[in-house]
Amino acid sequence: MAVQKPSIPKGTRDFGPAEMAGRNYIFDTVRSVFRKYGYAPIETPSMENLSTLLGKYGEEGDKLLFKILNSGDAFAKVDWEKVRTEEGINSNALALQVCEKGLRYDLTVPFARYVVQHRNELVFPFKRYQIQPVWRADRPQKGRYREFYQCDVDVIGSRSQLYELELIQIVDDVFAALGVRIVLKINNRKVLSGLAEVCGHPDKLIDITVAIDKIDKIGLDAVKAELLERGLEQKAIDLIEPVLTLQGTNEEKIAAMRPILANSEIGMRGLDELEELFGYVTAAGFHQEIEIDLSLARGLNYYTGAIFEVKAKDFQIGSICGGGRYDDLTGIFGLPDTSGVGISFGADRIYDVLSGLNLFPEGAVRGTNILFANMDAAGVRYALPIMQELRQAGLAVELYPEATKLKKQFDYAEKKGIRYLVIAGETEVQNQVLNFKDLSTGKQDVIERNNLEQILKTVAEN
Amino acid sequence: MAVQKPSIPKGTRDFGPAEMAGRNYIFDTVRSVFRKYGYAPIETPSMENLSTLLGKYGEEGDKLLFKILNSGDAFAKVDWEKVRTEEGINSNALALQVCEKGLRYDLTVPFARYVVQHRNELVFPFKRYQIQPVWRADRPQKGRYREFYQCDVDVIGSRSQLYELELIQIVDDVFAALGVRIVLKINNRKVLSGLAEVCGHPDKLIDITVAIDKIDKIGLDAVKAELLERGLEQKAIDLIEPVLTLQGTNEEKIAAMRPILANSEIGMRGLDELEELFGYVTAAGFHQEIEIDLSLARGLNYYTGAIFEVKAKDFQIGSICGGGRYDDLTGIFGLPDTSGVGISFGADRIYDVLSGLNLFPEGAVRGTNILFANMDAAGVRYALPIMQELRQAGLAVELYPEATKLKKQFDYAEKKGIRYLVIAGETEVQNQVLNFKDLSTGKQDVIERNNLEQILKTVAEN
Numbered sequence: 001m002a003v004q005k006p007s008i009p010k011g012t013r014d015f016g017p018a019e020m021a022g023r024n025y026i027f028d029t030v031r032s033v034f035r036k037y038g039y040a041p042i043e044t045p046s047m048e049n050l051s052t053l054l055g056k057y058g059e060e061g062d063k064l065l066f067k068i069l070n071s072g073d074a075f076a077k078v079d080w081e082k083v084r085t086e087e088g089i090n091s092n093a094l095a096l097q098v099c100e101k102g103l104r105y106d107l108t109v110p111f112a113r114y115v116v117q118h119r120n121e122l123v124f125p126f127k128r129y130q131i132q133p134v135w136r137a138d139r140p141q142k143g144r145y146r147e148f149y150q151c152d153v154d155v156i157g158s159r160s161q162l163y164e165l166e167l168i169q170i171v172d173d174v175f176a177a178l179g180v181r182i183v184l185k186i187n188n189r190k191v192l193s194g195l196a197e198v199c200g201h202p203d204k205l206i207d208i209t210v211a212i213d214k215i216d217k218i219g220l221d222a223v224k225a226e227l228l229e230r231g232l233e234q235k236a237i238d239l240i241e242p243v244l245t246l247q248g249t250n251e252e253k254i255a256a257m258r259p260i261l262a263n264s265e266i267g268m269r270g271l272d273e274l275e276e277l278f279g280y281v282t283a284a285g286f287h288q289e290i291e292i293d294l295s296l297a298r299g300l301n302y303y304t305g306a307i308f309e310v311k312a313k314d315f316q317i318g319s320i321c322g323g324g325r326y327d328d329l330t331g332i333f334g335l336p337d338t339s340g341v342g343i344s345f346g347a348d349r350i351y352d353v354l355s356g357l358n359l360f361p362e363g364a365v366r367g368t369n370i371l372f373a374n375m376d377a378a379g380v381r382y383a384l385p386i387m388q389e390l391r392q393a394g395l396a397v398e399l400y401p402e403a404t405k406l407k408k409q410f411d412y413a414e415k416k417g418i419r420y421l422v423i424a425g426e427t428e429v430q431n432q433v434l435n436f437k438d439l440s441t442g443k444q445d446v447i448e449r450n451n452l453e454q455i456l457k458t459v460a461e462n
Numbered sequence: 463m464a465v466q467k468p469s470i471p472k473g474t475r476d477f478g479p480a481e482m483a484g485r486n487y488i489f490d491t492v493r494s495v496f497r498k499y500g501y502a503p504i505e506t507p508s509m510e511n512l513s514t515l516l517g518k519y520g521e522e523g524d525k526l527l528f529k530i531l532n533s534g535d536a537f538a539k540v541d542w543e544k545v546r547t548e549e550g551i552n553s554n555a556l557a558l559q560v561c562e563k564g565l566r567y568d569l570t571v572p573f574a575r576y577v578v579q580h581r582n583e584l585v586f587p588f589k590r591y592q593i594q595p596v597w598r599a600d601r602p603q604k605g606r607y608r609e610f611y612q613c614d615v616d617v618i619g620s621r622s623q624l625y626e627l628e629l630i631q632i633v634d635d636v637f638a639a640l641g642v643r644i645v646l647k648i649n650n651r652k653v654l655s656g657l658a659e660v661c662g663h664p665d666k667l668i669d670i671t672v673a674i675d676k677i678d679k680i681g682l683d684a685v686k687a688e689l690l691e692r693g694l695e696q697k698a699i700d701l702i703e704p705v706l707t708l709q710g711t712n713e714e715k716i717a718a719m720r721p722i723l724a725n726s727e728i729g730m731r732g733l734d735e736l737e738e739l740f741g742y743v744t745a746a747g748f749h750q751e752i753e754i755d756l757s758l759a760r761g762l763n764y765y766t767g768a769i770f771e772v773k774a775k776d777f778q779i780g781s782i783c784g785g786g787r788y789d790d791l792t793g794i795f796g797l798p799d800t801s802g803v804g805i806s807f808g809a810d811r812i813y814d815v816l817s818g819l820n821l822f823p824e825g826a827v828r829g830t831n832i833l834f835a836n837m838d839a840a841g842v843r844y845a846l847p848i849m850q851e852l853r854q855a856g857l858a859v860e861l862y863p864e865a866t867k868l869k870k871q872f873d874y875a876e877k878k879g880i881r882y883l884v885i886a887g888e889t890e891v892q893n894q895v896l897n898f899k900d901l902s903t904g905k906q907d908v909i910e911r912n913n914l915e916q917i918l919k920t921v922a923e924n
Contacts, residue, residue, distance in 0.1 A: 003796045006579040009509050009563050014576055016583065017502030017590070024503065036853040038830040038860035040479030041486065045609055046508065046565075046595060047471050047528075066509075067531040069561055071599035075553040091537040099531055101471050103508075114476055117468040121478065123877040125863055128479070133508060137533035147507050160863030162842070169850070284846035334465045368500040380624070384746035388631070391498040398500035401587055401622030415585040 011138070011146030017367065019351075023149075025364035026178070026350055027131055030151055033173045034129045037166050039153055042128045044110040046135075047101040054102075056109045056332070064136045066146075067099035074098045103135040107152045107344075108329070115156055116333035124157030131347075143348070154342030156329070161273060164306045164325065165280040167343050171310055171321060172286050174345070179359045181313040182320075183289040187296035188274050189303050189324070191257065194267015195243065195294075198260065199236035207231070208240070209297040215244055216295075243294055250278050253292045273305060289313070302326055308343055315353045321345045367396060369459050371413040374400040375425035382429045383422070386449065393456050413439060420459065438462075473600070473608030479829065481813075485611075487826035488640070488812055489593055492613055495635045496591045499628050501615050504590045506572040508597075509563040516564075518571045518794070526598045528608075529561035536560045565597040569614045569806075570791070577618055578795035586619030593809075605810070616804030618791070623735060626768045626787065627742040629805050633772055633783060634748050636807070641821045643775040644782075645751040649758035650736050651765050651786070653719065656729015657705065657756075660722065661698035669693070670702070671759040677706055678757075705756055712740050715754045735767060751775070764788055770805055774815045782811045829858060831921050833875040836862040837887035844891045845884070848911065855918050875901060882921065900924075 008014065015023065031041070047068060054062055075098060083094040104110050107130045115126060131151045138144055153170065155163045168184065175182045196205040207230040215223050223244060227237050242260060246253050254275050261267030274292060281290065296309050305325035312320055323343030330338045354360050370390065372383045380399065387397045398418070400409045406423075413421050423435040432449040436458075447454050470476065477485065493503070509530060516524055537560055545556040566572050569592045577588060593613045600606055615632060617625045630646065637644045658667040669692040677685050685706060689699050704722065708715050716737050723729030736754060743752065758769050767787035774782055785805030792800045816822050832852065834845045842861065849859045860880070862871045868885075875883050885897040894911040898920075909916050 004513060004794060006514065006575040006795045007511060008507050008514075008575075008579075009511055012507035012509060014507070014580065015505040016580065017504060020503040020505060035829075036856070036858050038858055040829050041482040042479060043477040043482060045470050045474035045476070046597070047474060047609065049469060049471055051466060052468065052470075064533070066533065068565075069529040069531055069557055071526070071528065073553045075551045075556050078551070089537045089540070091535045094537055095531055103530075113468040113470075117470075118476065118478065123874060127860075135508070147509065158863045162836075162861055162863045165846075166861075173853075280842075280846070283843040284850060332466060333468045367497070367502050374624075380742075381745040384627075384742070388746060391635075394498070396498050396500055398589075399624055399628075401620045401624045412585060 009146070011140030011144075013145060013147070021364055021367070022351055022355065022360050023347065025360060026347055026354070027151070029177045030153075030174050030345055031129070031131070033170055033177065034153055036173070037127075037170055039127045039129045039155075042111075042114065042130055043132060044104070044107075044114055044130070046103055046133075048104050048110055048113065050096070050100055050102045052113050053105060053109060057105055061105060064138055065105055066103040066135045066137055067095055068101040068103070070098055070100055104132075105136060106134050107132060107150045108342075111152070111154060111156075112329045113333055115338075116330050116335045119335060125155050125160075125163070126157055127155045129153040143352075145348070149347045151345040151347050152342055153345075154340055156338055156340035159339045161277050161306070162280065163341050164277050165284060167308070167323065167341060168277075168281060168286065168290070169284060171308070171343065172288055174321075175310070176287060178350070178354060180320075180350075180353055180357070181288065183291065183311050183313060184286075185291055185293035185296050185309045185311070186274070186277070187293055187307040188270040188305055189307060190266050190270025190273065190305060191261070191294060192270075192297065194261040194264035194270055195240065197264040197267060199232060199239055201232060201236065204231065209295075212240075212244065212295040213297055220244055246292075246294065250274075250290070250292045253294075254278070257294075270305075277306065304328075304339075306341065312353045315356050317349050317352060317356075319346070320349045320353060368398050368416060368418045369395045370397045370420040370422055370455070371409070371416075371418045372397065372399045372422045372424060373406060373409045374403045375423065376403050378426070378429055379403075379424045383424045386424070386434070386452065389452055390455065393452070395456065395459060410439070419462065420455075471608070473602030473606075475607060475609070483826055483829070484813055484817065484822050485809065487822060488809055488816070489613070491639045492615075492636050492807055493591070493593070495632055495639065496615055498635070499589075499632055501589045501591045501617075504573075504576065504592055505594055506566070506569075506576055506592070508565055508595075510566055510572055510575065512558070512562055512564045514575050515567060515571060519567055523567060526600055527567055528565040528597045528599055529557055530563040530565070532560055532562055566594075567598060568596050569594060569612045570804075573614070573616060573618075574791045575795055577800075578792050578797045581797060587617050587622075587625070588619055589617045591615040605814075607810070611809045613807040613809050614804055615807075616802055618802035619800055621801045623739050623768070624742065625803050626739050627746060629770070629785065629803060630739075630743060630748065630752070631746060633770070633805065634750055636783075637772070638749060640812070640816060642782075642812075642815055642819070643750065645753065645773050645775055646748075647753055647755035647758050647771045647773070648736070648739070649755055649769040650732040650767055651769060652728045652732025652735065652767060653723070653756060654732075654759065656723040656726035656732055657702065659726040659729060661694060661701055663694060663698065666693065671757070674702075674706060674757040675759055682706055708754075708756065712736075712752070712754045715756075716740070719756075732767075739768065766790075766801075768803065777815045777818050779811050779814060781808070782815060783807045830860050830878060830880045831857045832859045832882040832884055832917070833871070833878075833880045834859065834861045834884045834886060835868060835871045836865045837885065838865050840888070840891055841865075841886045845886045848886070848896070848914065851914055852917065855914070857918065857921060872901070881924065882917075 053065055078097050083090050133147050133149050135147050140146055171184055192209055193205060196202050196208055211223050211226040224237055246256055254271055257271055296307050303324035304327040307324040308322055309319045310321035321343055325341040327339045329340055372387060390397045419440050421437045421439055428435055434447045436447050436455060437444045515527055540559050545552050595609050595611050597609050602608060633646055654671055655667060658664050658670055673685050673688040686699055708718060716733050719733055758771050765786035766789040769786040770784055771781045772783035783805055787803040789801045791802055834849060836842060852859045881902050883899045883901055890897055896909045898909050898917060899906045
């Protein structure tokens with residue numbers, strides 16, 4: 001067979017040992033926090049039936065689904081009459097005749113499908129996390145991939161805001177554990193609905209939010225101009241203006257909003273929810289910055305209560321975590337009126353933050369602790385049980401595979417970032433000792449074969 | 463939108479919290495062993511270019527590849543002349559015009575592609591493990607899925623049998639850690655080649671092996687009859703017979719084979735390799751059963767030296783782990799003469815063994831340690847910081863989301879298998895204590911708010 005130049009599909013990535021170490025450090029950290037709050041893992045298949053996925057992500061989303069060709073004689077049963085047009089073949093219509101499955105686009109729709117399908121086995125409120133890749137046929141560009149991991153944590157089956165609190169605590173714990181300083185921004189969809197209502201434009205909720213959202217970038221006057229352009233009267237804009245310039249503590253912001261939203265029932269409910277939530281946060285304690293941001297509107301079509309977003313304080317990048325409450329995720333699959341709340345951690349961006357701020361702990365990316373040099377057959381036989389003892393004590397230990405030049409063996413250790421090297425040759429075997437080198441300092445010790453604790457201690461301390 | 467009955471594609475599975483706990487226990491165990499031997503994780507994309515996959519798994523394998531429809535207007539550029547036949551459309555030809563990518567079929571070919579593509583960044587011998595799902599469009603049946611995890615560990619770039627030893631040690635450590643008693647069977651492809659050679663039928667290597675492989679099932683006479691049927695002369699069969707009834711220790715088996723293979727250079731080299739490997743195993747120590755099995759022939763087209771297979775001793779199931787040495791995995795991608803050796807752990811079967819023998823440790827599948835009952839708002843405010851202290855100490859702690867009937871809250875704990883329940887109502891707040899119940903025994907303690915160590919101690923001990 002001809003030699004092939006190896007390559008991977010555009011928008012996909014290989015992860016080597018160093019990247020994997022960093023990614024596993026992130027996943028292990030979030031997993032251990034999720035566990036402490038009683039969230040359990042699930043996994044769903046990479047492929048879902050296309051009927052499960054189609055129509056859930058808007059028209060644009062449908063186009064970004066990766067479809068899987070039916071196996072076997074996929075084109076045998078095509079009804080060609082249905083796919084022919086004057087211009088030729090309708091790709092989309094034909095695709096739907098030959099593809100029944102697609103790769104999952106996110107973890108939310110599969111989660112909703114899972115909850116409904118397994119509702120009789122689950123204990124509600126059902127608390128789950130899910131860390132799996134998703135696929136989108138987006139145009140690849142810097143920082144945007146066609147395969148990437150999502151890391152979602154959700155609870156479904158309760159309206160209690162104690163779960164909003166729990167997710168806020170999880171955010172606090174995760175970023176504390178990772179050493180990342182953050183701002184957690186909170187909003188409530190009901191407050192935004194109330195604002196649109198008191199403006200006399202409940203239908204212009206999205207116009208208002210899109211404009212408000214730009215205040216940091218374009219400034220107050222430009223936002224007001226945009227609101228005018230989007231069809232709001234001056235009177236409505238005057239009403240919104242104080243919201244745009246809201247200052248003070250979170251309690252002060254809520255208090256300042258009350259007179260503005262006084263005539264909107266839903267708006268006042270939103271403020272009550274915010275107040276209740278901040279009461280919980282105060283009781284439980286939150287160690288980072290947390291602020292109400294009324295311009296926050298992510299996933300607006302979807303969220304019905306609290307909305308969250310997390311930004312890193314010391315690194316310029318989009319939001320690294322976000323989520324909110326949704327009241328009818330599972331309705332489409334036959335389980336209506338089931339409220340839930342969830343957040344999603346952006347693993348790729350968190351990786352970039354940790355990497356950019358040099359926050360990966362050294363141990364997280366280190367592999368092998370000790371390389372045993374290969375001196376000769378007798379040395380190998382002497383070393384093998386010693387290496388086993390060190391491994392049993394938890395160390396990562398390798399033996400160089402051939403009794404080649406020491407220079408080459410040292411090179412291997414250096415390139416792999418292995419700090420310690422043990423030489424066990426003729427002299428060492430005779431004296432029942434090991435020659436233990438710290439390659440980072442050049443320091444070298446002779447250690448009794450029966451005193452391996454000394455090695456364990458040295459490695460643990462460094 | 464109409465309500466959809468939720469379902470998943472045939473041959474795929476959802477994994478709920480209990481299954482995930484069991485699976486993670488297995489993966490965490492193998493990962494921690496791999497690490498101790500200096501193997502580092504990599505991940506490759508789920509999709510590979512079809513050109514990378516096609517032709518690597520035989521004609522049958524090509525049919526089992528899941529192909530991904532090109533995104534965008536997939537059928538716009540089809541050359542219809544090339545796909546039309548007298549009977550209609552050639553599905554396979556058309557598929558190759560509209561699909562450029564496929565889901566990976568195993569981890570071996572992507573690994574070979576990875577090694578060649580990244581050869582300038584890697585340190586050789588390159589030691590990696592990889593735990594990811596693979597996809598095959600096989601007919602689904604009991605125990606056979608269209609998506610399943612593989613768990614491969616390989617080293618590439620050295621001919622040293624110290625790596626065969628390392629993999630044998632990894633097998634020993636993994637199954638010791640899992641508590642599974644095993645038999646590790648070892649063979650060498652060169653010995654089988656030698657056997658065919660001395661029979662005068664180097665071309666009948668596969669016929670001979672297939673027949674030998676059946677000895678346990680059909681007995682000696684039937685195997686001899688089959689060899690005759692497959693074209694071996696009586697003389698050749700007489701030569702093979704002692705191999706079929708080989709008894710004794712591994713050393714004795716090697717010694718008994720030497721006169722039989724004396725005239726085959728490759729056969730003698732195979733015996734030398736086996737002898738060398740058993741020498742290493744003796745020096746390092748192996749704690750389970752390990753035996754030469756000359757009928758072992760898995761992946762014969764592929765392996766060039768050692769062949770491994772692991773069976774569970776106390777549970778009827780196929781092999782739970784297997785592998786061997788290959789001498790030219792990367793040649794097709796442009797890196798010839800690169801020898802490697804690897805094994806693959808069968809996660810699904812290992813799960814079945816642990817589950818069947820009841821070997822999952824209780825802690826592995828337990829989720830939340832303590833449920834705090836929700837008594838009232840004051841009780842919640844009192845409980846929140848206490849729960850944080852317990853989480854910081856490593857416990858998994860939940861708060862019931864609503865101040866509903868205690869019966870309902872107890873039910874939730876019971877259904878989720880939560881052993882301990884804390885009540886913190888009016889009395890407890892007043893006295894700055896917690897009412898701590900062990901739901902498995904009914905035992906109940908009043909614990910001082912400032913003496914949470916007592917809770918930690920009780921949970922840790924049980």
